[in-house]
Structure formats: C-alpha cells, structure tokens
Amino acid sequence: MIKIGLKPAMATSLADGDNPVEQLDTIIDFAKAARDEGFHSIWAGQHYFGGNRVRWEVVPLLARLIPEIKDMAVGTCIMLLPLHHPVLVAEQVAILDILAAGKFIFGVGLGYREREFDGFGVPKHERASRFEEALSIIRLLWTQEGVPFVGKHFQFKSLRTPTRPLQKPAPPIWIAAHGDKAVRRAARLGDSLMMNPHASIATLERQLEIYRDALKQEAKPFPEELSIRKDIYIAETREQAWTEAEREVPKLVQGLSAENQYAELPASDRVGAEQDLKTFIRSRYIVGDPGDCLEQIKRHQERLRTNHFIFRIACPGGNRAAMMQKIKLIGREVIGRVES
Numbered sequence: 649m650i651k652i653g654l655k656p657a658m659a660t661s662l663a664d665g666d667n668p669v670e671q672l673d674t675i676i677d678f679a680k681a682a683r684d685e686g687f688h689s690i691w692a693g694q695h696y697f698g699g700n701r702v703r704w705e706v707v708p709l710l711a712r713l714i715p716e717i718k719d720m721a722v723g724t725c726i727m728l729l730p731l732h733h734p735v736l737v738a739e740q741v742a743i744l745d746i747l748a749a750g751k752f753i754f755g756v757g758l759g760y761r762e763r764e765f766d767g768f769g770v771p772k773h774e775r776a777s778r779f780e781e782a783l784s785i786i787r788l789l790w791t792q793e794g795v796p797f798v799g800k801h802f803q804f805k806s807l808r809t810p811t812r813p814l815q816k817p818a819p820p821i822w823i824a825a826h827g828d829k830a831v832r833r834a835a836r837l838g839d840s841l842m843m844n845p846h847a848s849i850a851t852l853e854r855q856l857e858i859y860r861d862a863l864k865q866e867a868k869p870f871p872e873e874l875s876i877r878k879d880i881y882i883a884e885t886r887e888q889a890w891t892e893a894e895r896e897v898p899k900l901v902q903g904l905s906a907e908n909q910y911a912e913l914p915a916s917d918r919v920g921a922e923q924d925l926k927t928f929i930r931s932r933y934i935v936g937d938p939g940d941c942l943e944q945i946k947r948h949q950e951r952l953r954t955n956h957f958i959f960r961i962a963c964p965g966g967n968r969a970a971m972m973q974k975i976k977l978i979g980r981e982v983i984g985r986v987e988s
Contacts, residue, residue: 657692836866
C-alpha cells in the first residue's frame with residue numbers, strides 16, 4: 649500500500665512575513681484538509697536561525713495538530729537529534745506518542761547547517777557520536793529501569809523515567825540519511841530509512857542496495873514501510889506544474905547550496921551549474937498533472953521500494969487558496985487513484 653503524508657508548515661507552502669497567529673491557523677487548516685482528503689500522515693521538522701517567518705518548533709506544533717487529524721499517523725521529519733538533550737527528547741516524544749494514541753513515528757537525523765550547530769554550542773564534528781549516544785539513551789529510558797550510561801558526551805549513574813511511549817517497546821525510529829555512511833548507520837540503528845529528498849533517483853537506487861546489504865549484516869529484515877520526503881509540483885495541467893517548477897527550483901537550489909546542503913550528498917551526485925534544468929528536476933522532484941505525478945510515485949515505488957511519501961507541496965508565493973486546491977487535487981486525483 650502506498651501512503652501519502654504532508655508537511656503542512658514547510659516554507660514553500662507559506663508566505664514570509666505572515667501574522668504568526670494567522671499562519672498557525674493556516675497550518676491547521678492545511679492539516680485538516682489533508683485529513684479530509686485521505687492523506688495518511690502529518691509531519692513537521694526542525695530548522696533554526698534562518699528565514700523571515702516563525703520557525704514552528706516540532707513538538708508544540710505536532711501537539712497542536714494531533715487533536716485535529718483523527719486517526720492519521722504523525723511524525724517528525726526530522727528531529728535534529730545531536731542538537732538536543734536525549735532525556736528531554738525521550739520525554740517529549742513519549743508524550744507525543746500518547747497524544748497520538750500510539751501512532752507516532754520518530755524521524756531523526758544528524759543535521760548539517762553550520763549555524764544550527766554554532767547556535768546550540770554543539771561542535772558539528774561530534775554530530776554522529778552525539779546522535780548514536782542520544783538514541784541509545786532514549787531507548788534505555790523507554791525500556792529499562794535505572795540503567796547506567798557512560799559515553800563520550802553523556803554519563804548517568806542511574807536514570808529512569810515513568811514517562812514512556814504508548815507503543816512498546818518504542819515508536820518506530822526512522823533515520824534520515826544523505827551520504828552512504830549515513831545509510832549504513834540507518835540500517836544499524838533504525839527501524840527504517842527516510843530516503844534523501846535532494847538526491848537523484850539513480851543515487852537513491854544505489855543507496856538502496858547499500859541499505860539492503862547493511863540490513864543483512866545486521867540480520868534485520870527489510871522494513872514494511874520505507875519513506876521518502878519529496879517536493880511535489882502538481883497542477884491541473886502539466887504545463888502549469890512545469891512552469892512553477894522551472895521558476896521555483898533554481899531558487900530552492902540556490903538556498904540549499906548556500907547552506908552547503910548538497911555537500912552532504914555523495915560526490916557523484918552533487919549539484920553542478922552545467923546540469924540541464926529539466927533533467928535535474930526530473931531526477932529529483934515529482935512534477936506534472938495528477939496522472940504524471942501518480943506515474944512518478946509508482947516509478948519510485950518500483951525502483952526504490954518506497955511506499956510512504958512525505959510531501960512538501962510547492963505553492964509559489966504561499967497562496968493559501970492555491971495550496972488548499974493542491975491538497976484537494978492530490979487527495980482526489982492521486983490518493984484516490986492509488987487506493988483504487
């Protein structure tokens with residue numbers, strides 16, 4: 649079964665400079681529309697210190713959205729685990745799982761933006777070791793009593809918490825990965841992989857084989873759900889969708905390049921100025937009318953085994969009415985046809 653999720657608070661869906669109270673109402677309305685149109689999940693993520701509008705911190709935002717979305721799954725895509733204290737994260741996520749009636753998915757990753765590590769006073773070169781220690785501590789807190797922990801970054805003589813998730817032993821832990829080493833880490837430490845939204849499909853196919861091999865080494869089965877976060881440019885007509893994509897993708901690439909995001913990709917897949925724009929878009933984004941988008945979703949499923957798509961719906965200019973129409977279009981013409 650193919651599942652479709654939505655990140656309703658992404659920058660491509662909201663205008664800069666909005667009144668924050670009105671913006672929150674808009675995010676809630678997007679989540680409700682996704683619920684009514686048959687989306688399967690709602691997601692929120694973390695970034696800090698950038699942009700011109702409110703950064704909706706993931707824990708309070710999801711806590712606000714959960715009562716509105718009934719039986720949908722809810723998750724973090726992603727929480728930047730190395731920036732935060734694992735005891736606080738363990739308790740926050742446990743509460744979110746309780747609020748979500750045991751339908752929470754814990755999506756985590758390393759992070760890559762220099763200013764975020766600088767702002768939190770965390771050396772970026774420690775991100776992988778902090779990530780692994782934090783995940784170990786969180787699991788210990790959720791499953792054991794009074795266990796000591798001695799690591800490079802965290803040490804506890806005896807730690808326990810009565811605040812534990814509803815799902816036993818823990819909510820699913822999905823780990824985001826950009827580079828090949830991170831893909832192997834996701835296989836070793838996680839319950840599933842969150843595939844990279846910025847890589848080409850050819851790179852993702854190669855990384856899928858790395859993931860399979862790493863799972864075999866860990867004697868772990870292939871996960872029932874494999875997710876990918878994708879930008880989708882959808883419109884009633886193919887021409888309109890491509891007009892939006894060709895206008896907006898260069899701006900997106902410029903912003904991501906300024907953050908050194910593409911440096912996280914394997915060297916063979918880094919963005920170069922010599923690449924043809926249409927070829928670049930086709931290899932990394934879902935673009936077109938509903939039939940085109942459905943075909944591309946199915947192609948990803950066939951080539952990558954992805955069956956949970958977490959969409960950032962591109963809506964140039966943050967036009968609220970246009971965004972609502974795109975949510976309805978996906979529900980009626982994509983989700984409806986997938987399920988039939």
